[in-house]
Amino acid sequence: MSFIRTLRGDINPEELGFTYSHEHIVCRPDYWVQRQEGDLLLDDKEKSKRDVEDFKRHGGNSIVDATAVDYGRDVGAVKAISDELDVHIIGTAGFNKSFLWNAKIKEELKPIIGGQYDTFAEWIDGSTIHDLTEFVVREVEEGLEGTPWKAGQVKFGTGYNRISPLEEKTLRAVARAHHETKAPIHSHTEVGTMALEQIELLKSEGINLEHVSIGHMDRNPDPYYHEQIAKTGAFLSFDGIGKIKYAPESTRIHCILELVKKGYDQQILISGDTARKTYYKHYDYGLGLEYIIAKWIPRFISEANHRGFDGEALIHTFFVENPARCFAFKL
Known part of the structure; x- marks a missing residue:
């Protein structure tokens, strides 16, 4: 038995349809508020909604909102x-x-966390792995931040070329929450680093890597590295589409097709990690949530076909078939 848990309830995997695997829709991260970094505050529900509407108009069905509790999420606005x-x-x-x-x-x-901590660092440092696991489990089985709307994946993250003790603590808590809930796991990698080290820690917690997606793989455009990750069975998330400041689209497409050539097409996810006003069309005239589905996909199909692949079939695999498997709770 398998199902996918959305904010509106559980659905069959085949109902998910065309899916962006890593986005941020409405959030106001306090870390960026403190630094007056307004570009990183997606704080207007109606503007965010208009971009999601563009995505739907072009044929989109589903979005994974990868915003965790420490990134200022607005669960009510996203559910609306x-x-x-x-x-x-x-x-x-x-x-x-x-x-x-x-x-x-x-x-x-604070009452939901069950302590008098002022910052997330204090909370994570002052809690046991068991305490953090229980919090994550509640968000999956009862609701996010005390709401009735439940999480459909569990997430941890690590830094650039390092995994701090507190990051390892949250990784282990998330792994144990997965064992209890069967929720799929997503990892943040900083600039695409430390994925293999994350995998070793997950293995030590008895995690089947087929239930894990690893983010920001296109930030480290190294085909050899990607292959080593793919060999473990994990999904690789290429979620920086449209971010030319990091690499041209040709580099991302090359890395994706190298994995396809090696037989790992069923482990690839694609999205935009659209987390700035300047990335959104209706905040600040950016490419918007429509970019991948309306403009990037035709280019990818053309390049894939030119290299002898079936571009349209690959798009269906990346955006429909793979998310339906990756984000499923398998009981």
Whole structure:
């Protein structure tokens, strides 16, 4: 038996349809509020909704909102967008990465956490792995931040070329929450580093890597490295589409097709990690959530066909078949 847990309830995997695997829709991260980094505050529900509406108009069905508790998520606003547009949205339990943990904990969240901690760093440091596991499990089985809307994946993150003790603590908590809930696991890698080290820690917790997706693989455009990750059975998330400041699209497409050539097409996810106003069309004239589905996909199909692949079939694999397997709870 398998199902996918969305903010609107559990659905059959075949109902998920065309899916972006890693986005941020409405969030106000306190870490960036403190630094007056307004570009990183997606704080207007109606503007975010218009971008999701563009995605739907071009044929999109579902979005994974990868915003964890320490990144200032607005669960109610995201759930409202899901309802108003009839788009499936998967919420995320767990944690991000340690440099963000100086963020202040919202007052309304403190009773749910069950402590008098002021920052996420204090909470994670002062809690046991068991305490953190119980929190993540509640967000999957009862609801995010005390709401009735449940998470459909669990997440942890690590830093650039390092895994701090607190990051390892959250990784182990998330792994144990997966064992209890069967929720799929997603990992944040900083600039695509430390994926293999994450995998070794997950193995030590008895995790089947087929239930794990590893983020930001296109930030480290190294085909050899990608192959080593793919050999473990994990999904690789190429979720920086449209971010030319990191690499041209030709580099990302090359890395994806290298994995396809080696037989790993069923482990590839694609998205945009659209987490700035300047990335959104209706905040600040960016490429928007429509970019991948309306503009990038035709280019990918053309390049894949030119190299002898069936581009349209690969798109169906990346955006429909793979998410339906990756984000399923398998009981």
